Amino acid sequence: MKTISVVLFTWIIAFHNVSSDCGCQKLNRETPDIPTISEQVCQQRAQGAHSHYRDYYGELEPKIADMSLVPGGTVYVGTDQPHFPADREAPERQVKLNDFYIDKYEVSNDAFAKFVLQTNYTTEAERFGDSFLFKSLLSPSEQKDLEDFRVASAVWWYKVAGVNWRHPNGVDSNLDNLGRHPVVHVSWRDAVEYCEWAGKRLPSEAEWEAACRGGKERKLFPWGNKLMPRNEHWLNIWQGDFPDGNLAEDGFEYTSPVDAFRQNLYDLHNMVGNVWEWTADLWDVNDVSDNPNRVKKGGSYLCHKSYCYRYRCAARSQNTEDSSAGNLGFRCAKNA
Numbered sequence: 001m002k003t004i005s006v007v008l009f010t011w012i013i014a015f016h017n018v019s020s021d022c023g024c025q026k027l028n029r030e031t032p033d034i035p036t037i038s039e040q041v042c043q044q045r046a047q048g049a050h051s052h053y054r055d056y057y058g059e060l061e062p063k064i065a066d067m068s069l070v071p072g073g074t075v076y077v078g079t080d081q082p083h084f085p086a087d088r089e090a091p092e093r094q095v096k097l098n099d100f101y102i103d104k105y106e107v108s109n110d111a112f113a114k115f116v117l118q119t120n121y122t123t124e125a126e127r128f129g130d131s132f133l134f135k136s137l138l139s140p141s142e143q144k145d146l147e148d149f150r151v152a153s154a155v156w157w158y159k160v161a162g163v164n165w166r167h168p169n170g171v172d173s174n175l176d177n178l179g180r181h182p183v184v185h186v187s188w189r190d191a192v193e194y195c196e197w198a199g200k201r202l203p204s205e206a207e208w209e210a211a212c213r214g215g216k217e218r219k220l221f222p223w224g225n226k227l228m229p230r231n232e233h234w235l236n237i238w239q240g241d242f243p244d245g246n247l248a249e250d251g252f253e254y255t256s257p258v259d260a261f262r263q264n265l266y267d268l269h270n271m272v273g274n275v276w277e278w279t280a281d282l283w284d285v286n287d288v289s290d291n292p293n294r295v296k297k298g299g300s301y302l303c304h305k306s307y308c309y310r311y312r313c314a315a316r317s318q319n320t321e322d323s324s325a326g327n328l329g330f331r332c333a334k335n336a
Contacts, residue, residue: 027132027151027154027157027319027323027324027325027328028293028319028320028323063101064101064334066103066104066105067101067102067103067104067334068101068102068104068211068266068267068268069099069100069101069336070097070099070100070101070102070207070210070211070266071099071215072096072097072098072099072100072336073096073097074094074095074096074097075094075095075096075097075206075209075210075213075217076092076093076094076213076217076218077092077093077094077095077205077206077209077210077314078090078091078092078093078209078314079091079092079218079312079314080092082314083309083312083315084309084310084315087310087315087316087317088316089314089315089316092218092314095206097206097207097210098335098336099336100203100207100333100334100335100336101333101334101335101336102203102207102208102211102266102268102331102332102333102334103200103331103332103333104259104267104268104269105258105259105269105270105331106182106183106258106269106270106274106275106277106329106330106331107182107183107191107194107258107329107330107331107332108179108180108181108182108183108258109165109168109175109178109179109180109181109182109183110179110180111183112165112183112186112194113175113179115193115194115197115198118197119193119197121190121193121194121197123164123165123185123186123187123190123324124187124189124190124322124324125163125164125165125185125186125187125324126164126165126166128322129161129162130159130160130161130162130163131159131160131163131164131185131324131325131326132151132157132158132159132160132163132323132324132325132326133157133158133159133160133163133169133170133325133326134156134157134158134243134302134326134327135155135156135157135158135243136243136244136246136253137169137170137254137326138158138160138170142170143158146158146159146160156243157325163185163326164185164324165183165184165185165186168184168185168326169254169326178255180257180258180259181255181256181257181258182255182258182270182274182275182329183329184255184275184324184325184326184327184328184329185324185325185326185328186324186328186329186330187321187322187323187324188202188278188294188319188321188322188323189321189322190324191278191329191330194330194332195330195332195333198332199334200332200333200334201280201332201333201334201335202278202279202280202330202332202333203279203280203331203332203333204279204280204281204333205279205280205281205295205297205316207279207333208277208279208297208298208333209297209313209314211266211268211271212264212268212271212272212297212298212313213264213313214263214264214265214266214268215264215265215266216264219313220312220313220314221234221235221263221272221311221312221313222263222264222268222271222272222313223263223264233249233250233251233261234261234263235250235261235263235270235272235273235274235311236250236251236252236255236256236260236261236270236273236274236301237250237273237299237300237301237302237303237304237311238301238302238303238304239304242302242304242306242307242308246301252301253301254301254326255274255275255301255327256270256274256301258270258274260274261273261274270298271298271313272298272299272311272312272313273298273299273300273301273303273311274298274300274301274329275298275300275301275327275328275329276296276297276298276299276300276317276327276328276329277296277297277298277329277330277331278294278295278296278328278329278330279294279295279296279297280294281294281295282294282295283295283318291320291321291322292320292321293318293319293320293321294318294319294320294321295316295317295318296316296317296318296319296328297315297316297317298310298311298315299311299312299315300327300328301327302327
């Protein structure tokens with residue numbers, strides 16, 4: 001691994017100048033130059049406490065425990081109404097997919113711990129000795145002590161020594177009561193290793209998006225176009241003013257359990273919100289560097305429409321393969 005040098009940053013902008021960006025894609029250990037390219041709600045049918053999905057037509061019975069079968073065929077991905085053109089959400093296009101399975105849930109701390117126990121695996125954050133943590137997880141004194149370790153263009157993110165998947169919310173934190181929460185502070189390479197150990201793989205971006213849409217076409221969210229059908233919360237995102245004062249009206253200030261929000265008729269949970277999810281795809285298909293950017297999908301609990309409206313199925317972002325943060329996880333897929 002290359003030696004990571006620390007650059008001292010001075011905050012010269014006020015928070016009210018920040019727009020459309022939570023800074024998650026800036027949490028790279030190495031940052032190569034990235035080119036930029038300049039309704040009516042249906043009846044719900046409840047299926048348990050967190051079974052938030054619409055237009056119930058009967059469920060596909062999975063053949064693999066805790067995975068859902070997504071039927072192949074020609075599906076729409078992307079959008080012709082991009083919110084972030086530089087993210088290359090456009091154009092909408094058709095892709096042909098084979099049947100595949102995808103995890104119903106993001107990989108949890110409990111599941112990742114079993115992998116580590118059996119393989120003695122050490123994550124990249126553990127090897128680097130640090131990871132990125134959101135400011136509200138640090139005390140005022142810790143923020144002051146670490147102000148030189150903030151990300152220049154997203155000063156609410158801090159690089160914190162000793163933070164990793166075992167200590168997700170600070171160096172003195174642990175996994176008590178977080179076993180069913182998504183594992184975080186895992187890099188793309190960590191995710192690949194876990195999926196291979198489990199006999200699975202990361203989903204492609206197209207597979208992830210097809211799974212997210214749950215059989216629907218041209219919908220913003222896995223369940224449709226309305227964020228809060230029946231005035232209910234269907235995902236874990238930020239409520240309130242960013243970056244201070246998450247009201248946690250959805251019930252969670254930080255991550256939620258992996259089974260907290262069921263979002264579509266493929267029986268998939270937390271496809272949008274909660275934590276970003278790695279996919280297999282390169283951000284730039286021509287990138288042949290040692291540490292390329294990979295596509296991540298779904299947004300996280302830090303997203304809000306006013307600045308990071310990326311909890312849509314078509315939304316996308318990126319980080320370098322070795323990046324890790326407190327709102328970045330994954331789920332696995334498998335060929336049918």
